[in-house]
Amino acid sequence: MPELPEVETTRRKIEPLLAGRTILNINHDAPHRYRDTHLAHGRRVSGLSRRGKYLMLHLAAADAAEGDPHDLELIVHLGMTGGFRLEEGPHTRATLTTDAGTLYFNDPRRFGKMVVVPAGEYRTMPTLAAMGPEPLSDDFREEDFARLAAQAGAVKPWLLSQKPVSGVGNIYADESLWRARIHPAQTRLNAEEAGRLYHAIREVMAEAVEAGGSSLGDGQGNYCQHDGEAGAFQVRHNVYGRPGEPCARCGTDIRKIVLGQRGTHFCPECQQLRAEGTGRRAE
Incomplete structure (x- = not known):
């Protein structure tokens, strides 16, 4: 957490507060996590975009005309518990002040990061540089995905690598x-499986x-929108966070295992592990 839906929601919510505004100051006390943020001072936010789980503020020189290309980007990764708020809180780690007001970056577990880089220069962020296509874009093509999936190892860790498609987390x-x-440990998906996925x-x-x-838990240190409003997709989760509860499709108890060092939820009946090279269930 947060994953693509949470970061995209954040982008949509804070864009009206930042677009067209000039950044006066970004204040923090952790230069190893908030790198080169002083380069954003005096820059105009020409727009906001998102790549996978990364939020991007496009920065133009203050005197640049509208439509001129931006030459710097402020890249924000929310980590596990990061998010922007309208008010300062006990876990505020950074403040972003513009000529219209201040946004507070809260991050209880301190995994969030910010960095200012030349536009499109992501060499210091290898995950971002090698990220796969956006899942809701035309660049995400079924035939390409199926070709990669046919050679993949366990499918869930493969998805989490961000290489076949961006923004998909736990x-x-x-x-x-x-x-x-599909079983989360299934390897080498066939064309029919890859198409379903x-x-x-x-x-x-x-x-x-x-x-x-999705907003999880009691709201303390978990994702919510900048105004405190929670997401709503968690009520539609069919397996995540539901171990021991009945599968909505077949009634079998949902199981939780650890796969690739991540807690993984699935239905052992609906998502049977196929023996590689066959259409049969693995024994």
């Missing part, structure tokens, strides 16, 4: 695999973005 990998009826990822991501993402 929650939405579990939900997409359940919808596609491709469409499941697109459906789950679209629905989660529309719902404003």
Whole structure:
């Protein structure tokens, strides 16, 4: 957390507060996590975009004309618990002040990061530099995904690598695999399996973005929008966070295992592990 739907919701919510505004100051006390932020001072935010789980503020010189290309970007990664707020709190780690007001970056677990880089220069961020296509874009093509999936190892860790498709994290990998009826440890997906998963990822991501993402737990240190409003997709989770509860499709108890060092939820009946090279269930 947060994953693509939460970051996209954040982008949509804070863009009206930042677009066209001049950054006066970014204040923090952790230069190893908030790198070169002084380069943003005096720059105009020409727009906001998102790549996978990364939020990008495009920065133009203050005297640049509208439409001129930006030459710097402020890249924000929310980490596990980061998010912007309208008011300062006990876990505020950075403040972003513009000529219109201040946004507070809260991050209880301190995994969030900011860095200012030349536009499009991501050499210091290898995950971003090597990221796969956006799942809701035309660049995410079923035939390409199927070709890669045919050679992949365990499918869930493969999805989490961000290389076949961007923005899919723990929650939405579990939900997409359940919808596609694929075991999270399945390797080398056949064309039919890859097609089911491709469409499941697109459906789950679209629905989660529309719902404003997923807010988990008691709200302390978990994702919510900048104004405190929670996401709503968590009420539609079919497997994530539901171990021991009945599968909505077949009634079998949802199981939780650790796969690739990540907690993983699935239905052992609906998502049977196929023996490699066969259409049969692995014993």
